[in-house]
């Protein structure tokens with residue numbers, strides 16, 4: 353039998369992927385926090401057609417992690433590095449570690465600090481809502497891509513089974529996803545609005561500035577994007593997810609830390625290192641950090 357796929361992070365996306373894997377006959381295991389105990393829990397997925405799928409899912413503490421065909425990291429961006437630390441010595445050098453969080457920064461830092469590992473990144477645009485600790489609803493069918501941050505490698509079989517496509521230019525896709533998040537997330541958090549409201553005329557100017565700055569910063573890294581296309585992509589996603597609260601707005605409302613540092617913060621850091629300025633992203637970074645400090649009390 354094929355080795356299981358391990359998931360680090362049991363939030364909505366982690367649970368959705370676990371259920372999709374189980375439906376395809378690929379065993380998922382969830383890696384919990386240090387100090388948690390091994391247990392098997394009953395999980396439920398409400399599918400897009402409303403039908404329910406129930407499965408038993410093994411939760412393991414990091415110290416019990418065994419061989420797996422891939423490790424999928426579905427934590428928040430700011431949790432990824434710390435959560436991975438106890439696992440790295442337990443992973444074979446050939447095992448792909450697929451980072452699926454929003455934003456950028458952890459991917460580059462981890463690949464640099466641990467060059468002996470197989471670092472991959474991925475993006476997925478599915479919507480998922482955690483309705484109870486072990487119950488998740490699939491709210492939108494998305495596209496799923498993964499690819500190695502370095503050379504070579506083949507897409508793990510379990511990922512192909514749940515519709516991930518191999519993307520050898522995953523860097524470009526990460527920048528495109530970063531662009532969508534850097535346009536939508538801070539503005540929805542600052543204006544406390546749903547994604548669709550960003551298509552109103554008063555947001556056109558700030559969204560245009562954010563797109564132009566991001567394209568210049570990406571160019572400094574050899575990534576060619578077009579400002580009009582970035583703006584159009586942001587507006588298309590805002591429209592397609594019009595009724596949704598962005599993850600950043602949800603984090604602010606739930607008084608949680610946000611991923612702003614891996615989103616606007618990443619754009620500002622890269623701009624600085626390239627001798628550029630990104631004032632619109634800088635403003636968003638400062639304002640969301642202030643809002644976050646207020647909400648975290």
Ligand code: PAF
Nearest residue numbers: 533536593596597598599
């Ligand atoms: O972070 C989010 O909320 C999502 O990535 C996106 C695409 C902005 C839609 O809400």
